[in-house]
Amino acid sequence: MLKVATYNVNSIRKRIDTVLEWLKAHEPDVLCVQETKVQDEDFPLLALQPSGYHITFRGMKSYNGVAIFSREQPQSVAYGLDVGNGDPDEPRLIRAMIRGIPIVNTYVPQGFEIDSPKYQYKLQWYKRLRKYFDKHLSPEKPAIWCGDMNVAPEPVDVHSPEKHLDHVCFHEDARKAYQEAVAWGFVDVFRKLHPDRQQFTFWDYRAPNSLANNRGWRIDHIMATPPMAGKCVASDVDIEPRKQPNSSDHTFLWAEFEI
DNA sequence: ATGGTCGACTCTCGA
Numbered sequence: 001m002l003k004v005a006t007y008n009v010n011s012i013r014k015r016i017d018t019v020l021e022w023l024k025a026h027e028p029d030v031l032c033v034q035e036t037k038v039q040d041e042d043f044p045l046l047a048l049q050p051s052g053y054h055i056t057f058r059g060m061k062s063y064n065g066v067a068i069f070s071r072e073q074p075q076s077v078a079y080g081l082d083v084g085n086g087d088p089d090e091p092r093l094i095r096a097m098i099r100g101i102p103i104v105n106t107y108v109p110q111g112f113e114i115d116s117p118k119y120q121y122k123l124q125w126y127k128r129l130r131k132y133f134d135k136h137l138s139p140e141k142p143a144i145w146c147g148d149m150n151v152a153p154e155p156v157d158v159h160s161p162e163k164h165l166d167h168v169c170f171h172e173d174a175r176k177a178y179q180e181a182v183a184w185g186f187v188d189v190f191r192k193l194h195p196d197r198q199q200f201t202f203w204d205y206r207a208p209n210s211l212a213n214n215r216g217w218r219i220d221h222i223m224a225t226p227p228m229a230g231k232c233v234a235s236d237v238d239i240e241p242r243k244q245p246n247s248s249d250h251t252f253l254w255a256e257f258e259i
Numbered sequence: 260a261t262g263g264t265c266g267a268c269t270c271t272c273g274a
Binding site: 248 | 262263264265266267268272273274
């Protein structure tokens with residue numbers, strides 16, 4: 001069995017206990033984390049040591065940052081979308097080979113507003129990501145891609161979709177960009193196992209009582225190539241951590257593969 | 260209601 005989870009932590013240093021407790025309770029083989037918001041020299045490795053997990057990470061000051069926790073030491077690790085071109089947001093992607101399976105962890109740019117250059121950058125990022133898949137993965141072989149995709153794929157994946165047509169995480173161009181990356185050869189395993197369920201992974205801090213009123217978004221995803229997706233036997237969201245004081249605005253999503 | 264609340268870090272930006 002391979003259990004993989006993803007979590008937008010919104011500062012790893014503020015969420016040490018949350019992560020330690022969740023790892024202990026759920027014992028995933030792999031946990032992909034986004035928005036660590038810390039440069040590598042300040043990553044709280046010692047504080048996370050009690051987990052017993054190997055941790056590989058790439059971050060920067062204040063923003064972005066990704067990490068992969070794994071029970072086993074990865075066989076190889078690669079950082080960034082386009083290595084060596086001075087990519088300013090390299091701390092948005094890590095790929096680790098774990099038990100022979102490439103696992104890609106992404107924190108996709110949010111995009112700010114649909115008429116901003118940042119939004120164009122987000123759309124381009126998905127095009128670059130598809131090329132990255134071409135270069136490093138094969139749809140015929142097991143592979144996993146998970147993380148904060150900053151896209152709600154379908155109307156059911158956001159509360160009040162009619163109000164969010166011009167939102168950067170639901171606008172048709174963002175959904176199309178996301179779908180074109182997915183169409184490279186990935187399957188959304190949560191949606192595969194729960195075809196009709198409305199299940200969010202993110203509830204905005206700024207929206208009053210967003211969790212209590214379940215005004216959320218499903219923007220965190222676990223994707224697998226067909227040979228891998230066929231072995232997915234369970235996937236779910238754990239909203240308990242979001243209910244805790246000092247929580248991230250996202251929560252944990254996990255999937256189990258019978259391998 | 261065009262806000263709201265967090266987190267990092269200089270004070271305002273990003274989400």
